[in-house]
Amino acid sequence: MTAPRPYALLAEITYRCPLHCPYCSNPVVVLNRTLEGEAPATPGRVGSREFAPPYRNAELTTNEWKRVIREAAALGVLQIGFSGGEPLARRDLGELIRAAREANLYTNLITSGIGFHHDRVRGLRDAGLDSIQLSFQSDESSLADEIAGARAHECKLEVAAKIREARIPLSLNFVIHRRNIERLPQMIALTEALGAERVELANVQFYGWAFRNRAALLPTREQVDRARDIATAAKARLAGKIDIFYVLPDYYETRPKPCLNGWGQRYLTVNAVGDVLPCPTASSAIPHMRFENIRTRDLDWIWRESESFNRFRGTEWMPEPCRSCPQREIDFGGCRCQAALLTGHSANTDPVCELSPNRARVDAILHDINSSGDRARDWIYRINPSHWLVVSPQRPKASRSGSVRR
Protein backbone atom coordinates (compact mmCIF):
# COMPACT_ATOMS: atom_id res chain seq x y z
CA MET A 1 0.00 0.00 0.00
CA THR A 2 1.03 3.62 -0.42
CA ALA A 3 2.96 4.98 2.52
CA PRO A 4 1.76 8.22 4.10
CA ARG A 5 4.34 10.82 5.09
CA PRO A 6 5.85 10.67 8.57
CA TYR A 7 5.73 13.71 10.86
CA ALA A 8 8.08 12.84 13.68
CA LEU A 9 11.28 10.92 14.22
CA LEU A 10 12.31 9.60 17.62
CA ALA A 11 16.09 9.35 17.69
CA GLU A 12 17.16 7.04 20.52
CA ILE A 13 20.78 8.02 20.15
CA THR A 14 22.14 5.90 23.00
CA TYR A 15 20.89 3.29 25.44
CA ARG A 16 23.36 4.45 28.09
CA CYS A 17 21.71 6.17 31.05
CA PRO A 18 22.85 7.21 34.53
CA LEU A 19 19.44 6.26 35.94
CA HIS A 20 18.03 2.80 36.49
CA CYS A 21 14.27 3.35 36.50
CA PRO A 22 12.44 0.02 36.71
CA TYR A 23 9.72 1.31 34.35
CA CYS A 24 12.07 2.10 31.47
CA SER A 25 10.63 1.13 28.11
CA ASN A 26 14.06 0.43 26.65
CA PRO A 27 14.58 -3.14 25.54
CA VAL A 28 16.02 -5.47 28.15
CA VAL A 29 18.16 -6.95 25.41
CA VAL A 30 19.86 -4.97 22.68
CA LEU A 31 21.25 -6.50 19.56
CA ASN A 32 24.88 -5.63 19.19
CA ARG A 33 26.43 -5.26 15.86
CA THR A 34 30.09 -5.89 16.21
CA LEU A 35 32.90 -6.66 13.83
CA GLU A 36 32.19 -10.29 14.52
CA GLY A 37 28.60 -9.98 13.35
CA GLU A 38 25.45 -9.97 15.39
CA ALA A 39 25.36 -11.18 18.92
CA PRO A 40 22.79 -10.63 21.62
CA ALA A 41 24.33 -8.51 24.35
CA THR A 42 22.84 -10.48 27.19
CA PRO A 43 25.27 -11.61 29.84
CA GLY A 44 26.72 -15.03 29.40
CA ARG A 45 27.53 -17.28 26.54
CA VAL A 46 26.84 -16.91 22.88
CA GLY A 47 27.36 -20.17 21.15
CA SER A 48 30.43 -21.81 22.53
CA ARG A 49 32.12 -18.80 24.07
CA GLU A 50 31.58 -15.89 26.33
CA PHE A 51 31.23 -12.64 24.50
CA ALA A 52 32.32 -9.12 25.33
CA PRO A 53 30.54 -6.73 23.00
CA PRO A 54 32.18 -3.35 22.52
CA TYR A 55 28.72 -1.84 22.90
CA ARG A 56 29.76 1.76 22.41
CA ASN A 57 31.15 0.96 19.00
CA ALA A 58 27.80 -0.38 17.94
CA GLU A 59 26.08 2.98 18.37
CA LEU A 60 25.60 4.99 15.20
CA THR A 61 28.32 7.53 14.52
CA THR A 62 27.79 11.29 14.23
CA ASN A 63 27.87 11.12 10.45
CA GLU A 64 25.44 8.24 10.35
CA TRP A 65 22.99 10.23 12.48
CA LYS A 66 23.41 13.28 10.25
CA ARG A 67 22.48 11.13 7.31
CA VAL A 68 19.42 9.81 9.17
CA ILE A 69 18.36 13.39 9.93
CA ARG A 70 18.70 14.51 6.31
CA GLU A 71 16.82 11.49 5.02
CA ALA A 72 14.05 11.97 7.60
CA ALA A 73 13.57 15.60 6.58
CA ALA A 74 13.43 14.57 2.92
CA LEU A 75 10.68 12.09 3.81
CA GLY A 76 8.58 14.89 5.30
CA VAL A 77 9.49 14.63 8.99
CA LEU A 78 8.99 17.98 10.77
CA GLN A 79 9.91 17.11 14.35
CA ILE A 80 12.74 15.18 15.94
CA GLY A 81 12.96 13.98 19.53
CA PHE A 82 16.42 13.17 20.84
CA SER A 83 15.99 10.47 23.41
CA GLY A 84 17.64 7.32 24.71
CA GLY A 85 18.84 6.16 27.20
CA GLU A 86 20.17 9.55 28.19
CA PRO A 87 20.93 11.58 25.05
CA LEU A 88 23.31 13.87 26.98
CA ALA A 89 25.62 10.87 27.24
CA ARG A 90 26.58 11.56 23.64
CA ARG A 91 29.06 14.38 23.26
CA ASP A 92 27.95 15.08 19.70
CA LEU A 93 24.39 15.99 20.77
CA GLY A 94 24.90 19.68 19.96
CA GLU A 95 26.20 18.80 16.52
CA LEU A 96 23.16 16.60 15.88
CA ILE A 97 20.78 19.35 17.03
CA ARG A 98 22.51 21.76 14.69
CA ALA A 99 22.13 19.30 11.83
CA ALA A 100 18.44 18.90 12.65
CA ARG A 101 17.90 22.65 12.62
CA GLU A 102 19.72 22.94 9.32
CA ALA A 103 17.22 20.40 7.98
CA ASN A 104 14.42 22.64 9.34
CA LEU A 105 13.27 20.17 11.99
CA TYR A 106 11.74 21.19 15.28
CA THR A 107 14.04 19.78 17.95
CA ASN A 108 13.00 18.28 21.28
CA LEU A 109 15.36 16.91 23.90
CA ILE A 110 13.96 14.19 26.16
CA THR A 111 16.28 13.98 29.12
CA SER A 112 16.79 12.97 32.73
CA GLY A 113 18.83 16.16 33.11
CA ILE A 114 21.76 14.34 34.70
CA GLY A 115 25.01 15.86 33.46
CA PHE A 116 23.29 18.95 32.10
CA HIS A 117 25.77 21.61 33.16
CA HIS A 118 25.10 25.28 32.70
CA ASP A 119 27.38 25.71 29.68
CA ARG A 120 25.85 22.74 27.99
CA VAL A 121 22.31 24.05 28.39
CA ARG A 122 23.34 27.29 26.71
CA GLY A 123 25.39 25.42 24.13
CA LEU A 124 22.43 23.32 23.07
CA ARG A 125 20.19 26.35 23.00
CA ASP A 126 22.68 28.11 20.74
CA ALA A 127 22.78 25.02 18.55
CA GLY A 128 19.05 25.59 18.01
CA LEU A 129 17.31 23.37 20.55
CA ASP A 130 13.59 24.24 20.54
CA SER A 131 12.31 22.54 23.67
CA ILE A 132 13.17 20.20 26.52
CA GLN A 133 11.21 17.50 28.26
CA LEU A 134 12.72 16.80 31.67
CA SER A 135 11.82 13.60 33.51
CA PHE A 136 11.07 13.39 37.22
CA GLN A 137 10.48 10.25 39.25
CA SER A 138 8.46 11.91 42.01
CA ASP A 139 8.23 15.29 43.75
CA GLU A 140 10.85 14.81 46.46
CA SER A 141 14.26 13.20 46.82
CA SER A 142 13.74 10.17 48.99
CA LEU A 143 11.15 8.43 46.83
CA ALA A 144 12.39 9.88 43.53
CA ASP A 145 15.95 8.68 44.11
CA GLU A 146 14.78 5.28 45.21
CA ILE A 147 12.83 4.90 41.96
CA ALA A 148 15.70 6.21 39.82
CA GLY A 149 18.19 3.95 41.58
CA ALA A 150 20.50 6.96 41.73
CA ARG A 151 20.86 10.30 43.48
CA ALA A 152 19.17 12.44 40.88
CA HIS A 153 16.29 14.53 42.17
CA GLU A 154 18.18 17.53 43.56
CA CYS A 155 20.20 17.73 40.38
CA LYS A 156 17.03 17.76 38.30
CA LEU A 157 15.69 20.71 40.27
CA GLU A 158 18.83 22.68 39.48
CA VAL A 159 18.68 21.69 35.84
CA ALA A 160 15.06 22.85 35.56
CA ALA A 161 16.13 26.27 36.83
CA LYS A 162 18.99 26.43 34.31
CA ILE A 163 16.64 25.55 31.47
CA ARG A 164 14.24 28.33 32.49
CA GLU A 165 17.17 30.72 32.76
CA ALA A 166 18.19 29.88 29.21
CA ARG A 167 14.57 30.52 28.18
CA ILE A 168 14.08 27.13 26.60
CA PRO A 169 10.46 25.92 26.78
CA LEU A 170 10.21 23.24 29.46
CA SER A 171 7.92 20.24 29.78
CA LEU A 172 8.05 17.86 32.71
CA ASN A 173 7.34 14.18 32.52
CA PHE A 174 6.35 11.97 35.43
CA VAL A 175 5.86 8.26 34.90
CA ILE A 176 3.10 7.22 37.30
CA HIS A 177 2.99 3.81 38.94
CA ARG A 178 1.92 2.13 42.16
CA ARG A 179 4.76 3.53 44.25
CA ASN A 180 4.31 7.21 43.32
CA ILE A 181 0.70 7.58 42.17
CA GLU A 182 -0.36 8.95 45.58
CA ARG A 183 2.00 11.90 45.03
CA LEU A 184 0.14 13.25 42.00
CA PRO A 185 -0.98 16.52 43.69
CA GLN A 186 2.60 17.21 44.80
CA MET A 187 3.92 16.46 41.30
CA ILE A 188 1.51 19.01 39.87
CA ALA A 189 2.59 21.53 42.52
CA LEU A 190 6.23 20.93 41.58
CA THR A 191 5.39 21.59 37.93
CA GLU A 192 3.89 24.94 38.91
CA ALA A 193 6.82 25.81 41.16
CA LEU A 194 9.37 25.07 38.42
CA GLY A 195 7.58 27.25 35.88
CA ALA A 196 7.09 24.49 33.30
CA GLU A 197 4.63 25.12 30.49
CA ARG A 198 3.52 21.56 30.15
CA VAL A 199 3.48 18.34 32.10
CA GLU A 200 2.91 14.75 31.14
CA LEU A 201 1.47 12.62 33.90
CA ALA A 202 1.95 9.31 32.18
CA ASN A 203 0.70 6.14 33.74
CA VAL A 204 3.33 3.50 33.14
CA GLN A 205 2.89 1.47 29.96
CA PHE A 206 4.14 -2.07 30.15
CA TYR A 207 7.00 -2.58 27.73
CA GLY A 208 10.69 -3.30 28.16
CA TRP A 209 11.76 -3.16 31.80
CA ALA A 210 8.27 -2.06 32.86
CA PHE A 211 6.80 -5.26 31.46
CA ARG A 212 9.28 -7.26 33.48
CA ASN A 213 8.44 -5.23 36.62
CA ARG A 214 4.70 -5.08 36.10
CA ALA A 215 3.71 -6.77 39.36
CA ALA A 216 5.56 -4.08 41.31
CA LEU A 217 4.37 -1.15 39.17
CA LEU A 218 0.73 -1.68 38.30
CA PRO A 219 -1.49 0.56 40.46
CA THR A 220 -4.73 -0.61 42.04
CA ARG A 221 -8.13 0.36 40.66
CA GLU A 222 -8.75 2.57 43.66
CA GLN A 223 -5.48 4.45 43.07
CA VAL A 224 -6.26 4.86 39.38
CA ASP A 225 -9.74 6.26 40.02
CA ARG A 226 -8.41 8.77 42.51
CA ALA A 227 -5.58 9.82 40.21
CA ARG A 228 -7.98 10.41 37.34
CA ASP A 229 -10.08 12.76 39.49
CA ILE A 230 -7.00 14.66 40.65
CA ALA A 231 -5.69 15.06 37.10
CA THR A 232 -9.08 16.20 35.79
CA ALA A 233 -9.43 18.82 38.52
CA ALA A 234 -5.87 20.09 37.99
CA LYS A 235 -6.44 20.33 34.25
CA ALA A 236 -9.43 22.60 34.80
CA ARG A 237 -7.69 24.67 37.47
CA LEU A 238 -4.54 25.26 35.41
CA ALA A 239 -6.16 25.69 31.99
CA GLY A 240 -4.37 28.39 30.00
CA LYS A 241 -1.41 28.22 32.39
CA ILE A 242 -0.03 24.70 32.23
CA ASP A 243 -1.00 22.03 29.72
CA ILE A 244 -1.58 18.78 31.53
CA PHE A 245 -1.44 15.57 29.53
CA TYR A 246 -2.74 12.66 31.51
CA VAL A 247 -1.81 9.35 29.91
CA LEU A 248 -4.38 6.71 30.83
CA PRO A 249 -3.41 3.44 32.48
CA ASP A 250 -4.57 1.36 29.54
CA TYR A 251 -5.03 -1.98 31.34
CA TYR A 252 -7.89 -0.30 33.18
CA GLU A 253 -9.54 0.93 29.99
CA THR A 254 -12.12 -0.99 27.99
CA ARG A 255 -10.95 0.12 24.55
CA PRO A 256 -7.34 0.19 23.39
CA LYS A 257 -5.21 3.27 22.84
CA PRO A 258 -4.80 4.44 19.23
CA CYS A 259 -1.18 3.44 19.36
CA LEU A 260 1.04 5.73 17.22
CA ASN A 261 -2.07 6.80 15.30
CA GLY A 262 -1.59 3.61 13.38
CA TRP A 263 1.50 1.60 12.53
CA GLY A 264 3.77 3.29 10.00
CA GLN A 265 1.46 6.29 9.67
CA ARG A 266 3.04 9.30 11.41
CA TYR A 267 6.01 8.20 13.47
CA LEU A 268 9.26 6.34 13.16
CA THR A 269 12.06 5.54 15.54
CA VAL A 270 15.73 4.98 14.84
CA ASN A 271 17.41 3.31 17.78
CA ALA A 272 20.95 3.55 19.09
CA VAL A 273 22.30 0.81 16.86
CA GLY A 274 20.50 2.02 13.73
CA ASP A 275 17.45 -0.22 13.61
CA VAL A 276 14.46 1.61 12.13
CA LEU A 277 11.27 0.85 14.01
CA PRO A 278 7.61 1.76 13.59
CA CYS A 279 7.51 1.94 17.40
CA PRO A 280 10.37 2.22 19.91
CA THR A 281 9.32 -0.91 21.79
CA ALA A 282 8.75 -3.07 18.71
CA SER A 283 12.22 -4.58 18.54
CA SER A 284 11.88 -6.16 21.97
CA ALA A 285 8.14 -6.83 22.01
CA ILE A 286 7.96 -8.43 18.57
CA PRO A 287 11.22 -10.39 18.44
CA HIS A 288 10.43 -12.45 15.36
CA MET A 289 9.93 -9.38 13.18
CA ARG A 290 12.89 -8.38 11.06
CA PHE A 291 13.69 -4.68 11.27
CA GLU A 292 15.85 -2.93 8.74
CA ASN A 293 18.99 -1.07 9.70
CA ILE A 294 20.10 2.34 8.52
CA ARG A 295 23.55 0.94 7.81
CA THR A 296 22.23 -1.26 5.04
CA ARG A 297 19.22 0.65 3.66
CA ASP A 298 18.15 4.27 3.29
CA LEU A 299 15.32 5.63 5.37
CA ASP A 300 13.02 6.30 2.44
CA TRP A 301 13.08 2.68 1.32
CA ILE A 302 12.61 1.41 4.87
CA TRP A 303 9.62 3.69 5.49
CA ARG A 304 7.90 2.96 2.18
CA GLU A 305 8.92 -0.51 1.17
CA SER A 306 10.08 -2.58 4.11
CA GLU A 307 8.06 -5.52 5.30
CA SER A 308 8.16 -4.35 8.91
CA PHE A 309 6.61 -0.94 8.17
CA ASN A 310 4.00 -2.40 5.84
CA ARG A 311 3.06 -5.32 8.04
CA PHE A 312 0.39 -3.45 10.04
CA ARG A 313 -0.30 -0.44 7.84
CA GLY A 314 -3.95 0.35 7.21
CA THR A 315 -6.69 -2.13 8.10
CA GLU A 316 -6.08 -5.04 5.71
CA TRP A 317 -4.01 -7.02 8.19
CA MET A 318 -6.69 -6.94 10.90
CA PRO A 319 -8.30 -10.08 12.25
CA GLU A 320 -11.77 -10.08 13.78
CA PRO A 321 -13.11 -8.46 15.88
CA CYS A 322 -11.14 -5.46 14.53
CA ARG A 323 -11.76 -6.10 10.83
CA SER A 324 -15.48 -5.34 11.01
CA CYS A 325 -15.31 -2.95 13.96
CA PRO A 326 -16.57 0.62 13.46
CA GLN A 327 -13.68 1.77 15.68
CA ARG A 328 -10.99 0.31 13.43
CA GLU A 329 -9.97 3.67 11.98
CA ILE A 330 -10.07 5.24 15.44
CA ASP A 331 -7.97 2.91 17.55
CA PHE A 332 -6.29 0.91 14.75
CA GLY A 333 -6.68 -2.28 16.76
CA GLY A 334 -4.61 -0.84 19.60
CA CYS A 335 -0.99 -1.65 20.21
CA ARG A 336 0.88 -4.34 18.25
CA CYS A 337 3.55 -4.64 20.93
CA GLN A 338 0.97 -5.17 23.65
CA ALA A 339 -0.78 -7.82 21.56
CA ALA A 340 2.54 -9.61 21.13
CA LEU A 341 3.54 -9.36 24.78
CA LEU A 342 0.20 -10.48 26.22
CA THR A 343 -1.14 -12.90 23.62
CA GLY A 344 2.00 -14.07 21.84
CA HIS A 345 0.80 -12.78 18.45
CA SER A 346 1.42 -9.24 17.25
CA ALA A 347 -1.52 -9.36 14.80
CA ASN A 348 -4.11 -10.02 17.49
CA THR A 349 -6.50 -7.36 18.73
CA ASP A 350 -4.92 -5.48 21.62
CA PRO A 351 -6.18 -7.53 24.60
CA VAL A 352 -7.06 -4.33 26.46
CA CYS A 353 -10.12 -4.15 24.18
CA GLU A 354 -13.24 -5.56 25.82
CA LEU A 355 -14.10 -7.16 22.47
CA SER A 356 -10.81 -9.05 22.32
CA PRO A 357 -11.09 -12.80 22.92
CA ASN A 358 -7.98 -12.36 25.08
CA ARG A 359 -9.34 -9.65 27.42
CA ALA A 360 -9.44 -12.27 30.19
CA ARG A 361 -5.63 -12.15 30.32
CA VAL A 362 -5.69 -8.47 31.24
CA ASP A 363 -8.50 -9.05 33.73
CA ALA A 364 -6.49 -11.78 35.40
CA ILE A 365 -3.53 -9.41 35.81
CA LEU A 366 -5.82 -6.74 37.29
CA HIS A 367 -7.50 -9.25 39.56
CA ASP A 368 -4.15 -10.37 40.89
CA ILE A 369 -3.13 -6.81 41.78
CA ASN A 370 -6.48 -5.73 43.20
CA SER A 371 -7.13 -8.79 45.33
CA SER A 372 -3.68 -9.31 46.74
CA GLY A 373 -3.34 -8.08 50.32
CA ASP A 374 0.41 -7.81 50.22
CA ARG A 375 1.34 -5.74 47.23
CA ALA A 376 4.86 -4.77 48.11
CA ARG A 377 6.83 -6.55 45.44
CA ASP A 378 10.39 -5.95 44.42
CA TRP A 379 11.36 -4.59 41.09
CA ILE A 380 14.51 -5.16 39.09
CA TYR A 381 16.39 -1.97 38.28
CA ARG A 382 17.26 -1.24 34.68
CA ILE A 383 20.91 -1.83 33.89
CA ASN A 384 22.94 -0.33 31.09
CA PRO A 385 24.10 -2.28 28.08
CA SER A 386 27.70 -1.52 29.07
CA HIS A 387 27.03 -3.11 32.43
CA TRP A 388 25.93 -6.34 30.87
CA LEU A 389 28.96 -7.98 32.20
CA VAL A 390 30.59 -10.16 29.65
CA VAL A 391 33.99 -11.67 29.68
CA SER A 392 35.95 -12.23 26.53
CA PRO A 393 38.63 -14.92 26.43
CA GLN A 394 41.10 -12.29 25.17
CA ARG A 395 40.33 -9.87 27.96
CA PRO A 396 39.83 -11.65 31.22
CA LYS A 397 38.87 -8.36 32.85
CA ALA A 398 36.25 -6.52 30.84
CA SER A 399 37.28 -2.89 30.72
CA ARG A 400 34.17 -1.15 31.92
CA SER A 401 32.81 -4.13 33.71
CA GLY A 402 32.92 -4.58 37.38
CA SER A 403 30.55 -1.97 38.62
CA VAL A 404 27.50 -4.06 39.18
CA ARG A 405 25.32 -1.48 40.73
CA ARG A 406 25.31 -1.15 44.48
Add this chain to the structure above:
Amino acid sequence: MGTTTIPDSAEPRLAEGVRLQTDPVTGKSVLLYPEGIVELNETAHEILARCDGRTLAEIVHALAEEYDAEIDALAADARDTLSDLQRRKLVELG
Protein backbone atom coordinates in the same frame (compact mmCIF):
# COMPACT_ATOMS: atom_id res chain seq x y z
CA MET B 1 -11.16 33.98 28.87
CA GLY B 2 -13.12 32.99 25.76
CA THR B 3 -15.48 35.95 25.77
CA THR B 4 -13.02 38.81 26.22
CA THR B 5 -12.25 40.58 22.99
CA ILE B 6 -8.66 41.16 21.96
CA PRO B 7 -8.06 44.94 21.92
CA ASP B 8 -6.84 46.76 18.81
CA SER B 9 -3.68 47.70 20.66
CA ALA B 10 -2.65 44.09 21.41
CA GLU B 11 0.66 43.00 19.91
CA PRO B 12 0.21 39.34 19.11
CA ARG B 13 3.31 37.17 18.77
CA LEU B 14 4.14 33.49 18.64
CA ALA B 15 4.56 31.94 22.07
CA GLU B 16 8.01 30.89 23.23
CA GLY B 17 9.07 27.68 21.53
CA VAL B 18 6.56 27.97 18.69
CA ARG B 19 7.84 28.11 15.12
CA LEU B 20 6.03 29.14 11.96
CA GLN B 21 7.26 27.40 8.86
CA THR B 22 6.27 25.94 5.54
CA ASP B 23 5.63 22.23 5.30
CA PRO B 24 7.76 21.19 2.33
CA VAL B 25 5.43 18.28 1.56
CA THR B 26 2.16 20.23 1.33
CA GLY B 27 3.46 23.75 0.78
CA LYS B 28 1.15 24.86 3.60
CA SER B 29 2.01 26.84 6.70
CA VAL B 30 2.40 24.96 9.95
CA LEU B 31 3.05 25.85 13.56
CA LEU B 32 5.53 23.58 15.27
CA TYR B 33 5.59 23.40 19.05
CA PRO B 34 6.77 20.91 21.68
CA GLU B 35 5.50 17.58 20.41
CA GLY B 36 2.80 19.04 18.23
CA ILE B 37 2.05 20.37 14.75
CA VAL B 38 -0.87 22.55 13.62
CA GLU B 39 -1.65 23.11 9.96
CA LEU B 40 -2.79 26.68 9.39
CA ASN B 41 -5.48 27.90 7.04
CA GLU B 42 -4.73 30.84 4.80
CA THR B 43 -6.23 33.46 7.13
CA ALA B 44 -4.20 32.23 10.07
CA HIS B 45 -1.06 32.16 7.98
CA GLU B 46 -1.54 35.72 6.70
CA ILE B 47 -2.12 37.01 10.22
CA LEU B 48 0.74 35.15 11.87
CA ALA B 49 3.17 36.15 9.14
CA ARG B 50 2.54 39.74 10.22
CA CYS B 51 2.88 39.21 13.98
CA ASP B 52 6.22 40.98 14.15
CA GLY B 53 5.55 43.61 16.80
CA ARG B 54 2.67 45.29 15.00
CA THR B 55 -0.61 45.83 16.81
CA LEU B 56 -3.77 43.99 15.87
CA ALA B 57 -5.16 47.19 14.32
CA GLU B 58 -2.05 47.58 12.17
CA ILE B 59 -2.15 43.95 11.06
CA VAL B 60 -5.83 44.17 10.10
CA HIS B 61 -5.23 47.44 8.29
CA ALA B 62 -2.34 45.99 6.30
CA LEU B 63 -4.40 42.95 5.33
CA ALA B 64 -7.39 45.04 4.32
CA GLU B 65 -5.24 47.11 2.04
CA GLU B 66 -3.45 44.19 0.53
CA TYR B 67 -6.56 42.11 -0.16
CA ASP B 68 -8.99 44.98 -0.68
CA ALA B 69 -11.25 43.41 1.94
CA GLU B 70 -13.86 44.81 4.29
CA ILE B 71 -12.12 45.83 7.49
CA ASP B 72 -14.75 44.81 10.07
CA ALA B 73 -15.12 41.27 8.76
CA LEU B 74 -11.37 40.95 8.59
CA ALA B 75 -10.94 42.19 12.16
CA ALA B 76 -13.51 39.68 13.42
CA ASP B 77 -11.73 36.85 11.59
CA ALA B 78 -8.39 37.90 12.99
CA ARG B 79 -9.75 38.04 16.55
CA ASP B 80 -11.29 34.56 16.23
CA THR B 81 -8.10 33.08 14.88
CA LEU B 82 -5.86 34.72 17.48
CA SER B 83 -8.03 33.84 20.45
CA ASP B 84 -8.19 30.23 19.29
CA LEU B 85 -4.38 30.11 19.03
CA GLN B 86 -4.04 31.91 22.34
CA ARG B 87 -6.22 29.30 24.03
CA ARG B 88 -3.88 26.65 22.67
CA LYS B 89 -0.94 28.63 24.04
CA LEU B 90 0.56 29.05 20.58
CA VAL B 91 0.16 32.81 20.55
CA GLU B 92 0.76 35.42 23.26
CA LEU B 93 -0.73 38.89 23.33
CA GLY B 94 1.73 41.58 24.32
